Amino acid sequence: MLLTNHALTGIWLGSVIDQPVLGFPAGVASHLILDSTPHALWMPGPFRYTYPKTDNPGLPHFKEPRGFIIGSLDFAGALTILGVGLFIFPQRRGQIVAGWLGAVGPDLLYLPEIFFHRRFFARFKRFHSNIQWSESPYGIITEVIWALLMLRLLKLI
Numbered sequence: 001m002l003l004t005n006h007a008l009t010g011i012w013l014g015s016v017i018d019q020p021v022l023g024f025p026a027g028v029a030s031h032l033i034l035d036s037t038p039h040a041l042w043m044p045g046p047f048r049y050t051y052p053k054t055d056n057p058g059l060p061h062f063k064e065p066r067g068f069i070i071g072s073l074d075f076a077g078a079l080t081i082l083g084v085g086l087f088i089f090p091q092r093r094g095q096i097v098a099g100w101l102g103a104v105g106p107d108l109l110y111l112p113e114i115f116f117h118r119r120f121f122a123r124f125k126r127f128h129s130n131i132q133w134s135e136s137p138y139g140i141i142t143e144v145i146w147a148l149l150m151l152r153l154l155k156l157i
């Protein structure tokens with residue numbers, strides 16, 4: 001699922017769970033549940049494009065400029081959502097950061113891999129990859145519905 005959507009979920013969890021020590025694992029759980037729904041192909045492309053279920057460090061789609069740009073925009077979106085969350089819930093900053101970190105954390109584990117071609121947490125990443133059984137352009141429907149639901153629960157729309 002898009003990192004921006006995971007971030008929205010983490011902010012919502014931080015807004016409703018009082019204990020950061022619970023908000024973090026709830027965020028991780030939300031990440032895994034959302035990734036196991038039919039969701040958008042991380043890198044939009046022609047409908048025939050198939051996501052490479054690769055085990056190669058460095059994730060090949062990041063080597064393409066388009067993949068890198070989309071990934072950077074998605075990451076910027078997730079950071080922006082964190083900023084918005086901290087702004088609208090100033091009294092719950094600890095909870096917001098904990099929920100956000102848990103919700104985006106599984107994907108942040110790829111950063112050292114993308115930039116340094118070093119793999120950490122290989123077993124977790126394999127699990128994380130295997131639960132994403134449906135990634136397609138149609139999955140954008142799930143992404144939009146989920147984003148609207150989160151924005152509604154956060155009373156932003």
Ligand SMILES: [Zn+2]
Pocket residue numbers: 001031035106107128
């Ligand atoms: Zn993920």
